[in-house]
Amino acid sequence: MTNTFLNYKAATLFLLSIFPWIQKTLCIICFCEKHCSENQSSGSCEVKSGGHCFVAVKNIWEPEKGEYIQQWTSGCLSSKKIGCIAADIQGTGTWTQMLLITDYHENGSLFEYLQAKILDKTALLKICLSMAAGIAYLHTEIFGTPGKPALAHRDIKSKNILIKRNGECAIADFGLAVRFSSKSGTIDAVSDIRVGTRRYMAPEVLDQTLDVTSFNAFKMADVYSMGLVLWEACRRCTTDFRTSVVDFYSLPYQDVVPSNPSFEDMKLVVCVKRLRPPMPTRWESDTVLYSLRQTILECWHQVPGVRLTALRVKKTLSKLYINNLNNTIDDKNIIV
Structure with missing residues (x-):
């Protein structure tokens, strides 16, 4: 997963270029606190920002782009405080990754x-x-x-x-x-x-x-x-x-x-x-x-x-x- 899960600093700069209103705590995403869990189509991980704020990142692959768009639009419309950020970010070669970033809840489900x-x-x-x-x-x-x-x-x-x-x-x-x-x-x-x-x-x-x-x-x-x-x-x-x-x-x-x-x-x-x-x-x-x-x-x-x-x-x-x-x-x- 390391080679394909993007350079987070570059990803963050890209996010800032299209979403300038992103909270300051998300300005520099430094590293994955844990390795991403992965199944056939998506995974999730915990990311720590420069402001010591943990967020959850859902990694959705191209076949599930429709689900990604649905989750982003539904989530953002559901609450002004949901902290939902999404972007299409080009990776290596023709590989495209879509990220859904939300608040991280450490107690789990x-x-x-x-x-x-x-x-x-x-x-x-x-x-x-x-x-x-x-x-x-x-x-x-x-x-x-x-x-x-x-x-x-x-x-x-x-x-x-x-x-x-x-x-x-x-x-x-x-x-x-x-x-x-x-x-x-x-x-x-x-x-x-x-x-x-x-x-x-x-x-x-x-x-x-x-x-x-x-x-x-x-x-x-x-x-x-x-x-x-x-x-x-x-x-x-x-x-x-x-x-x-x-x-x-x-x-x-x-x-x-x-x-x-x-x-x-x-x-x-x-x-x-x-x-x-x-x-x-x-x-x-x-x-x-x-x-x-x-x-x-x-x-x-x-x-x-x-x-x-x-x-x-x-x-x-x-x-x-x-x-x-x-x-x-x-x-x-x-x-x-």
Whole structure:
């Protein structure tokens, strides 16, 4: 990878020539802190700048140029603070590399985080609330300057949610996102309904009944996937702050489908049998987890129109978060 991953100083000078507004901390990218991981089409690495700021760099090859453009435009439109920089940089010979540079989150993905950590109520609600807030923001069209179209992610899963240093979530990987603008009334063309991660696909995606002319249909599919991620996080939360008894980490449907399930595997479980991941009985005796249980049930409902919107989930979790903080303070005062 060393010979092909560019001279970073030259790359930075090129970036500055076309993006003069790049933050000063990214002006001189000095070296790769770690070797880039590489698969068939893309890789990522951590880069340290002259200002001691770590960033994440996704390296996308020519065959995935469409995904690169989609991730860049979706990401930059999603937030004014996302810190998303991209450029086509000519390498050696005819080789062309596209870089997607974003904030680096050292805690990794929620998938990794949940396997290593036990959550208390505050940490759990911070994860759930920030995830719901992020998805609600994506789903919302913003008018004015700068505005943004509404976005549906289409691949919500714990591996595509990053954990920031403060414990909040950041939604990642917009390669499959679709955009909707009410001004033009158009949705990005969708060549295939069944894209994303099969384990997290909504029933209407698995049985291909999703209405591709309705942007709301794409949003409801995101909400179903979000419900599964909420379930993953809740399993790792204690029911009593005095103990550390939790459920082991599990992927959704881990007990009923193979590690790499086919479309037919998932369709049988989700659409035909209408199964959902089991809710631990211990949640029923806990106020926070029981409330989250009710929210999850409404997120992954079989009928898309019955599901909650991401905004409704955000508002519900916001109230739950505030109430939990107040109760935590009261409990500490009682102990003292």
